[in-house]
Amino acid sequence: MNSQAGESNSGAAVRGLLLVLVAVVVGVLLLRSVDDPDNAVVPDTTPAAELGDTLPPATQAPTPTTAVSGATGTDPVTTVEPPVTEDPSTDTTSAGAEPFQPRPAAEVSVQVANSTTVRGAAGRLTDRFKTLSYITNSPTNYVGTPLDLTRIYYQPGSLLEARAIAGVLELDADNDVFPMLADTSAVSDFETPDVLVALGTDLAE
Template sequence: MNSQAGESNSGAAVRGLLLVLVAVVVGVLLLRSVDDPDDTTVTDTAPPAAPGDTLPTATEAPTPTSSAADAVDTGSGTVATVATTVTAAPATDTTSAGAEPFQPRPAAEVSVQVANSTTVRGAAGRLTDRFKTLSYITKTPTNYVGTPIDRTRIYYQPGSLLEARAIAGVLELDADNDVFPMLADTSAVQGFETPDVLVALGTDLAE
């Protein structure tokens, strides 16, 4: 009888211990639910699309290209790409293609005086008349005192070189070898009237 009573007491003790453990576990679970009431899992689920709606798709990041573009932050979390157009300055032609070279003044703006160095009478007057027909401003024909000149010479005032070379062409002379700066001493020219161009008439053209 005593052994049966001991076994009954042991079983009761085990059952009591199990009840205590169950109570402790339940109590712990209750305490956790009270301390963390917001411990819930939120699932971001998009609402179902209505018929006819287009579901948004992911936007791919712009791929860098060789064209000039700047990324601009709009402040709302969106990056906008602004294309930059670079306009090249037109090339400037620095050549003077088509530009005319310097030209002599018109004959009507150039004064000429003929001085005869030869013994051929009237030679200076005849050549002066020829210049008149070419519209030159003619000064009084005169004489060049001294030894007769074999080859006609053309003298020019400063700034009248081109005009002197043009007159050399008219007389079929050498513009490089028969044209000279104006005489420093013009005393040999009788009645010198300070023309732009002085023609010292030689024997080659006097006749």
């Protein structure tokens, strides 16, 4: 009887000791989990994406800023280059270009129409143009009131040639040169010259 009671008491003591050890181990583990919050599992509170949600726009590269007078700090500044201006001395479009010149006399036809009563005046002036290598049409008459001042008329495209002839006759190239007559019926035997000289009394005598 006594031996059985002793064995029973020793078994109970062993079980009690094991329970104490287990409690100590559990307590140590609980203390570690409290002291080390990094090991704690944090629940994800980010809401799940739903249908219709749009993704955030892609990150764009920063746009360089332009330098502004008085800018301070460490903001990025982009230097603006001044516009390049061309040197007029290097312009070849007009360098050495000659001004417009009248055609050579040999390419210009001239007809003299005498408005005065001076006989042979148109023929004599026509001969003068021949010596200057102009293409001369037949001298003729200008019917109507005699002109006091000689007038020079030119076909379209022959203005420079008419001004050159005005220089030959010592006339005013600005005031004595006119576009061709719309009505040439006053000119007898009009031969459609590039330049028509309506001879007045100033040059006929």
